[in-house]
Amino acid sequence: MSSTDIHIDHDIHHAHDEHDHHLDQNFFEKYIFSQDHKTIAKQYLFSGIFWAFIGGFLSILFRLQLGWPEATFTFLEPILGGWIENGKLNPEFYLALVTMHGTIMVFFVLTAGLSGTFSNFLIPLQVGARDMASGFMNMLSYWIFFLASVILFTSLFLETGPASGGWTVYPPLSALPQAMEGSKGGMTLWLISMALFIVSQLLGGVNYITTVINLRTKGMSMTKLPLTIWAFFLTAILGLLAFPVLFSAALLLIFDRSFGTSFFLSDIFIAGEALSNTGGSPILFQHLFWFLGHPEVYIVIMPAFGIVSEVIATNARKPIFGYRAMIGSLIGISLLSFVVWAHHMFVTGMNPFLGSVFMFLTLIIAVPSAVKVFNWLATLWRGNIRFTAAMMFAVGFVSLFISGGLTGIILGNSALDIQLHDTYFVVAHFHLVMGAAAFFGMFAGVYHWFPKMFGRLMDEKLGYVHFWLTFVSVYLVFMPMHYIGIAGFPRRYYAWTGFEAFSGFADMNTFISISAILGFTAQFIFLFNFVYSIIRGRKSTANPWHSNTLEWTTPVLPGHGNWPGEIPAVYRWPYDYSKPGSVEDYIPQNIPFSQTQSSNLPQERDFE
Amino acid sequence: MITIAIVLSIVLLLVILFLLFRIGTLASIFRGSSERAAGTTKTSNRVNGTLLLLFLFGGGAAFAWSFIASWDEMNQPLASVHGDWTDSLFWTTMIIIGIVFVITQILLFLYSYKYQHKDDKRAYYYPHNNKIEIVWTMIPAIVMALLVFGGWQTWTKITSAAPQEAIVVEVMGKQFNWMVRYPGPDGELGVAKTTLITATNEFGVDFSDRNAMDDFMPMQIHVPKGKPVLFKIRSRDVIHSVFLPHFRVKMDAVPGMPTKFWFVPTKTTQDMRNETGNPDFNYELACTEVCGRGHFAMRFILVVDEEEEYEEWLAAQTPFVEQNPDVLAKFSTEAPEQIVLGESTEKKAEEVKTEL
Numbered sequence: 001m002s003s004t005d006i007h008i009d010h011d012i013h014h015a016h017d018e019h020d021h022h023l024d025q026n027f028f029e030k031y032i033f034s035q036d037h038k039t040i041a042k043q044y045l046f047s048g049i050f051w052a053f054i055g056g057f058l059s060i061l062f063r064l065q066l067g068w069p070e071a072t073f074t075f076l077e078p079i080l081g082g083w084i085e086n087g088k089l090n091p092e093f094y095l096a097l098v099t100m101h102g103t104i105m106v107f108f109v110l111t112a113g114l115s116g117t118f119s120n121f122l123i124p125l126q127v128g129a130r131d132m133a134s135g136f137m138n139m140l141s142y143w144i145f146f147l148a149s150v151i152l153f154t155s156l157f158l159e160t161g162p163a164s165g166g167w168t169v170y171p172p173l174s175a176l177p178q179a180m181e182g183s184k185g186g187m188t189l190w191l192i193s194m195a196l197f198i199v200s201q202l203l204g205g206v207n208y209i210t211t212v213i214n215l216r217t218k219g220m221s222m223t224k225l226p227l228t229i230w231a232f233f234l235t236a237i238l239g240l241l242a243f244p245v246l247f248s249a250a251l252l253l254i255f256d257r258s259f260g261t262s263f264f265l266s267d268i269f270i271a272g273e274a275l276s277n278t279g280g281s282p283i284l285f286q287h288l289f290w291f292l293g294h295p296e297v298y299i300v301i302m303p304a305f306g307i308v309s310e311v312i313a314t315n316a317r318k319p320i321f322g323y324r325a326m327i328g329s330l331i332g333i334s335l336l337s338f339v340v341w342a343h344h345m346f347v348t349g350m351n352p353f354l355g356s357v358f359m360f361l362t363l364i365i366a367v368p369s370a371v372k373v374f375n376w377l378a379t380l381w382r383g384n385i386r387f388t389a390a391m392m393f394a395v396g397f398v399s400l401f402i403s404g405g406l407t408g409i410i411l412g413n414s415a416l417d418i419q420l421h422d423t424y425f426v427v428a429h430f431h432l433v434m435g436a437a438a439f440f441g442m443f444a445g446v447y448h449w450f451p452k453m454f455g456r457l458m459d460e461k462l463g464y465v466h467f468w469l470t471f472v473s474v475y476l477v478f479m480p481m482h483y484i485g486i487a488g489f490p491r492r493y494y495a496w497t498g499f500e501a502f503s504g505f506a507d508m509n510t511f512i513s514i515s516a517i518l519g520f521t522a523q524f525i526f527l528f529n530f531v532y533s534i535i536r537g538r539k540s541t542a543n544p545w546h547s548n549t550l551e552w553t554t555p556v557l558p559g560h561g562n563w564p565g566e567i568p569a570v571y572r573w574p575y576d577y578s579k580p581g582s583v584e585d586y587i588p589q590n591i592p593f594s595q596t597q598s599s600n601l602p603q604e605r606d607f608e
Numbered sequence: 609m610i611t612i613a614i615v616l617s618i619v620l621l622l623v624i625l626f627l628l629f630r631i632g633t634l635a636s637i638f639r640g641s642s643e644r645a646a647g648t649t650k651t652s653n654r655v656n657g658t659l660l661l662l663f664l665f666g667g668g669a670a671f672a673w674s675f676i677a678s679w680d681e682m683n684q685p686l687a688s689v690h691g692d693w694t695d696s697l698f699w700t701t702m703i704i705i706g707i708v709f710v711i712t713q714i715l716l717f718l719y720s721y722k723y724q725h726k727d728d729k730r731a732y733y734y735p736h737n738n739k740i741e742i743v744w745t746m747i748p749a750i751v752m753a754l755l756v757f758g759g760w761q762t763w764t765k766i767t768s769a770a771p772q773e774a775i776v777v778e779v780m781g782k783q784f785n786w787m788v789r790y791p792g793p794d795g796e797l798g799v800a801k802t803t804l805i806t807a808t809n810e811f812g813v814d815f816s817d818r819n820a821m822d823d824f825m826p827m828q829i830h831v832p833k834g835k836p837v838l839f840k841i842r843s844r845d846v847i848h849s850v851f852l853p854h855f856r857v858k859m860d861a862v863p864g865m866p867t868k869f870w871f872v873p874t875k876t877t878q879d880m881r882n883e884t885g886n887p888d889f890n891y892e893l894a895c896t897e898v899c900g901r902g903h904f905a906m907r908f909i910l911v912v913d914e915e916e917e918y919e920e921w922l923a924a925q926t927p928f929v930e931q932n933p934d935v936l937a938k939f940s941t942e943a944p945e946q947i948v949l950g951e952s953t954e955k956k957a958e959e960v961k962t963e964l
Contacts, residue, residue, distance in 0.1 A: 092901045166898045172863060173846040173899060179783070180900040266864025269802040269812065270783070270845040282847055282862055315647060316723070317731040325741050347849070348860045349841075349867030352767035356760050363752045363759075370748040371741070373712060378740075380719040382732035386647025387656040387724065395660065395720050402712050406705040409752070413759035415766060416698050419691075419856045422849065422896040460646055461632055464656060472663070479671060483682040488853035490896040493904040501853050501892050504681045544646060578731035585730060 025560075033143070035135030036560050040142050041121035042453060045446070047149060048113020049530070052439075054153075055104035056520050062097040065089045067513025069495045069506075083161070091494040095164040096182050098492055100156065102167025103190070107197055108152070110300040110438045112145050115239070118303055118445050119208045119232040121453065125551035126226050128217025128568060130561045133210035141203035148196035155189035163190035166492060168293065171264040171285050175256045178271035188257070191250050198243045198250075205243075208236035217550070219570035223327075224589065226549050226574040227320060230327050231306025234334045235299050241338070242295035249288035256280070283348055290341035297434045298337040301401075302330065304441020305372060308394045310574075311444045312376055314547045315391035316383030317585050319575035322375045329368035329375075336365040346414040347421050355414040362412035369405055373398065384578065384585070388545065389463025390448035396471045397440040403475075404432025407482070422492075425485025428478045436474045443467075446530070451544050455557040456537030462529040466522055473519030480508050548574045548588045571607065648725050657724040664717035668710075684853045685884055687891070687912065689872040690766045691856035697762055701755060770870035774838040777829060779893075780811060781841075781848030781861035784902025786893055787811065788829050792822030792927055802844055809935050812844070813928070816939040824925045829893070829910040831873055832918035838870040849897035852910065854880070860897055873912045880912075 034040060061080075064073065072087030073080075083093040120138065124131055132138045155162040164182025165174040169190065177184045212225075212233045225233075252263040256277075264285045265277035313320040320326060342350060342358040376398050385391065407429040410416050420426060443466075450458045489502050496502035543552035551558075553568050568590035576587040581599035593600050593607040600608065647653065686695060723731075778789040778797055789811055791797045798813050798820020805812035813820045831837045841850050843861035850869070851858045859869040881889045895906035913921060929936055 091904070095898060095900075095903070170847055170897070176846070179846050267802045268845055268863050269805045274803045274805060274812075278864075281865060283865060319733065319735040321734065322736045322741050324736070325745075347858045349862055349865055352763065355767070356763060359759055359763065360756050363756045364749075366752055367745060367748050371745055374744045375741075377712065377715050377719065378734075380716070380723060382734065383719075383723045384725050384729050384731040385720060385723050386645070387653050388647035391647060392656060395716065398716055399713060402709060402716070406709055409705055409755065410698065410701050413697070413701065413755065413763075415694050415759045415762035416701065418766070418858050419694060419698070419853075421858055422851075457646070459629070459633065460652065461636075462629065464652065468659065472667075475667060480674065480678075483675070483678040486682040488684050488851070490851065490894060490904075492898040495904055498905050498907055499892055499894055500888070500890060501684060501894070505678075508678070546645060575735065578733050580733055 033139060035131070035139045037120045037124050037132045037135070037138060038453070038558065040138050041117050043142050044112060044116030044120060044145075045453075047146065048109050048117060048442075049527070051104050051108040051113065051149070053523070053527070055101050055109055056523060058097045058101040058104070060517055060520050061089075062094055062101070063513040063516045065094055065494065067510040069497055082159075089494075092164055092181050093161055094494045095166070095180070095492060096161045096186070099164050099166055099169075099182065100152075100162050103152070103163070103194075105435065106167060106296065106300065107194070108149060110434070110442070111201065111239075111296070112197070114303050114438060114442050114445075115208075115232065115235055115299065116142070116145070116204060117442075118228070118307060118449070119204070119236065121449060122228055122551065123208055123211050123232055124215070125452070125554065125558070125562060126229050126549050127212060127215060127220055128550050128570065129211060129215035130563075130567070132207045133215060134207055137203050138207050141200045141207065144196050144203065145200035148193045148200060151189050151193040151196065155186050155193070158185050158189070160184040160186060162186040168286075168289055169253070170289075171253060171256060171282055172268055172270075175253060175264055176268070176270055176275075177257075191254050191257075194250050195247060195254075198247045201239050201243050205236040205240040208232055209240065212236075217567045217570055220550075220589075223324070224570055224573050226306075227309040227323070227326055227330075228303075228306035228549075230330055231302045231309075234330050235302045238295045238299050238302070238334055238337060242292040242299070245288055246292035249285055249292070252288075253285065283345070283350065286345050286348060287342070290344045291338075293344065294341040295337045297430070298333055300434050300438045301441075302333070304397060304438045304444075305330065307441045307445040307448070308376070308397045310549070311390045311394040311448050312379050312398075313575050313577060314448075314545050315386045315388055315394070316380050317386070317577045318379055318383045319573075319577055320375065321378035321381075322371075323573065323575060325371055326375055329371045332368040333365060336361065336368070340365055340412075343412050343414070343417070346417045352414075359412060359414045363409065366405075366409055366412070373402055373405075386545075387464075388447065389458065389460050389467060390444045390545075392464060392467040392471075393440045393444035393447065396467065397437050397444060399471075400432050400437040400440060400474065404429055404434070404437060404478075408433060419488065420485060422490055423485040424481045424489045424491055427491050428481035428485055431481075432474075432478050436478065440470075443470075443526070448545065449551075450530075450533065450537075451540035451556075452551055452554070452558070454534050454537070455540055456533050457540045457544060458533040458537060459529050462525055466525045466529065469522035469525070470519055473515045473522065476515035477512050477519060480512055484508060543588075546584070546586045548576060548586050550589055553588060553590055572604075648727070653724045657721045660717045661721040664714065668713075685875075685880060686854065686856070687873055687875040687880060688855040688857070689874055690762075691854075691871075692874075693762045693765070694856050697758055700758070704751065704755070770838040770868070771836045774836040774870055775831060776838050776840060777831070778811075778840045778842070779829075779850055779861070781843040781845075781850070781895065781899070781906070782810070783845050783900050784906050786848075786850075786895075786906060786908040787825060788908070789813075789823055789825050790922075790925070791819070792824055792925075794819060794822055797840070798823050805844065806935075808932050814939070815929060815936055821929055822927045824927050826925060829908065830918055830921045831910070831912055832915045833873055833876045833879075833912050834915070836870055836872050839868060841867045841869065846899050847897045848895045848899050848906065851894045851896040852891065853894065854891050858896060876912045876914055876917075878914075 073084055073089055074087045077084045083090045160181040163186045164180055173179050174183050174187050212229060255261040256263050256265055262277035262280040264282050265280040268275045268277060309320050309326060340358060340362045342354060343362040346355050411420060411429055447458055447463055484505050489496060540556055542556050554562055570589045571592045572589055574589050578585045579587060579599045582596060587596055593604050597608060776791050780787045787810055796819035798817040800812045801814060802812050804814055841859050841861045843863045848861040850861055855871050857869055857871050859867050877891060881887055891910040893908040893910055895903055
């Protein structure tokens with residue numbers, strides 16, 4: 001080991017190098033209880049895909065009910081058993097379906113599956129570290145998440161059903177077992193699962209933040225970080241600050257449910273008796289929940305921002321437009337996301353003045369979001385765009401983010417929210433902007449980093465088919481939902497047929513359900529492509545997309561410790577694509593300016 | 609037998625799809641297109657670029673068509689004063705975001721098509737331009753400021769205190785129906801407590817309170833046209849939400865925390881029947897906060913009358929205690945002192961009324 005280098009970071013890395021030579025890991029250490037960030041990332045990815053199919057399948061079940069409210073579903077009896085009563089879906093089970101769909105998608109797929117996969121995989125690789133700051137905590141994070149998953153999955157098979165009070169689990173509905181079947185054992189398991197989930201998120205988040213701050217390679221200043229890392233870094237900070245608040249809310253709810261406290265309960269008469277609880281406030285729970293809940297939607301979407309920025313810049317062969325503005329808008333969104341939560345509560349009876357304040361703050365957050373969209377468009381302008389499957393999903397992401405984001409301007413306006421609150425307009429809005437868009441970010445990430453994960457390429461053509469079917473069906477599902485929402489159709493309704501005001505749009509609902517089934521079916525193309533490519537996909541090269549970031553300087557399949565030799569030092573920002581004067585249209589971050597004299601800009605001459 | 613046939617045909621279909629996939633892969637290896645960097649092959653770029661452009665035009669046309677076709681169905685008939693303000697604010701905002709939507713989507717798909725990969729071309733190195741960035745930060749900021757201002761004004765007006773002469777109706781949500789209570793001629797609702805709820809006294813009204821004596825609980829809400837109506841909203845079990853789609857009214861019913869919403873109906877039920885051409889039209893009250901099994905079926909009828917009709921209806925109502933004299937028995941022991949108290953508060957209330 002060289003002794004001339006006195007840099008502390010390097011000493012640590014050398015220590016790791018030595019460690020690498022002990023190749024005595026057994027099967028369990030290597031694949032199950034692994035502390036390698038790449039293996040943990042894959043574990044998160046597989047879990048996320050598993051949950052996504054469960055969550056998607058649940059949505060198909062309730063779309064069947066909404067699309068064909070008069071039909072009999074005896075053919076579902078083999079799967080659903082007692083939940084089908086005389087050929088009809090049980091209305092409480094319907095609520096359980098929407099609740100579990102929401103919980104699974106928001107937390108288990110788009111938080112754990114997205115951040116868990118890509119923060120774990122990319123942070124050490126892109127900042128130039130051997131592994132996460134604490135491999136053990138990282139492993140713990142995954143296995144606690146796994147435990148949370150097992151518990152939530154188990155709750156699906158309870159006789160009284162899983163939690164059914166909506167993914168927001170507002171008390172008193174969720175607090176009182178006599179209010180509905182799902183508030184019995186299902187809700188208890190939901191709360192335990194969520195408490196464990198939060199622990200897992202915190203363990204992961206601490207690691208992401210520490211790694212980004214402490215383990216950057218030589219030369220990797222904060223303003224040379226790829227936007228992915230900025231996004232993951234800020235996401236982890238949001239999670240670290242917001243999740244404990246949900247933990248406290250869950251804990252108080254556990255107390256109310258099991259130990260007779262009255263944090264959220266007051267003046268209740270239910271199931272033939274008046275309860276003794278007094279003095280609590282159901283609104284308090286909503287404040288606590290949305291204090292997490294709103295940052296949570298940014299926890300879901302910001303990693304997608306980062307992935308999409310990276311994929312668009314790489315495939316447009318252009319530097320991301322306004323790199324610093326992109327970082328600035330990410331920071332702006334992160335800060336503002338903490339002061340807008342009560343826009344979910346305009347019509348809960350909250351003081352109207354508070355409503356005005358939150359409307360003002362909410363609409364400010366549209367500005368950094370708009371800047372991001374403009375910058376992506378400017379990045380595409382005069383690019384030389386390679387339509388890889390990842391790039392298609394990135395373009396799709398921008399389109400969905402615009403479509404869904406704009407209606408946020410309407411819902412953030414408290415006066416307009418009166419009519420639209422809890423209608424399908426809201427459903428359409430958030431499914432486009434954080435549901436489908438975050439999924440597209442995730443798909444872009446999977447297609448883009450698959451070669452680094454598995455050393456093989458996914459089939460591009462199947463990727464295109466997957467993209468087009470998904471993209472079209474997402475729009476076919478959620479665009480018409482806006483009309484239904486403008487008409488005031490309330491969400492979480494088992495059927496609208498009881499109301500004259502909501503008797504229209506029956507055909508439209510059938511159409512939406514058919515589109516949803518199409519979209520869900522298309523995901524099996526992805527599943528096939530994913531599994532097949534892991535085993536038999538085309539072998540990849542080390543840098544198949546001609547990308548600049550550090551992970552592509554590793555071998556095709558990076559081993560434990562990521563780089564076989566020394567960690568490369570970084571000299572430039574990650575977006576030197578198509579720089580005038582350079583032969584290739586990309587200059588990786590680890591190429592010093594001294595080797596690129598022909599393309600250096602005047603201000604870069606000093607670094608030669 | 610049919611199941612086997614279905615399963616078999618699905619399996620065959622999957623096999624065929626798999627074979628097509630294998631043939632496609634082998635063909636691309638044979639053509640040598642797999643040797644090129646991903647996303648730079650001519651055909652796939654041209655196909656995807658063209659599809660993006662087609663999606664823009666086709667999708668845009670389908671959107672426009674379906675929007676126009678659904679226009680009548682998506683606009684619920686409007687019957688309140690403030691609903692007019694929010695509806696016009698809604699459509700103004702929709703036009704503004706519609707413009708942004710059209711421009712950004714066109715640019716997105718057009719750029720994607722126009723700047724698709726060509727071997728002889730190179731992207732334009734253009735990392736930033738501070739002037740442009742400041743401009744497109746300022747524009748949304750200004751537009752947002754204007755929208756916030758409009759929204760804030762409307763919101764303040766809607767949520768302002770109800771006029772003194774407003775007709776008071778108490779709306780209570782429970783699993784799984786709505787119940788309403790009118791204060792009767794004295795204009796005051798009697799005190800209610802959850803602990804007093806019984807099978808007959810579903811509101812838990814304290815009938816030792818004099819104000820409760822003339823309270824009545826009809827099976828439909830009746831309100832006169834053109835007069836402000838104040839809903840005093842509460843719930844006795846879980847959270848519900850009062851939603852009157854035609855009046856653009858929504859407010860949660862929260863146990864332990866009374867809420868309120870006031871509005872002015874502008875069209876009678878009869879007016880609306882004439883307008884919509886539906887002789888069976890009724891104003892409906894729905895629940896919009898998930899509350900359990902019967903959430904989707906909490907329907908209640910609201911009738912808007914002409915002033916005279918409303919007075920007639922009001923006169924025909926009998927107080928709850930007259931319909932159910934039994935409920936009084938429970939309160940008889942503590943009645944005397946309560947009556948004295950009740951009288952004094954009633955007097956005070958009257959004084960206030962005359963002053964105003």
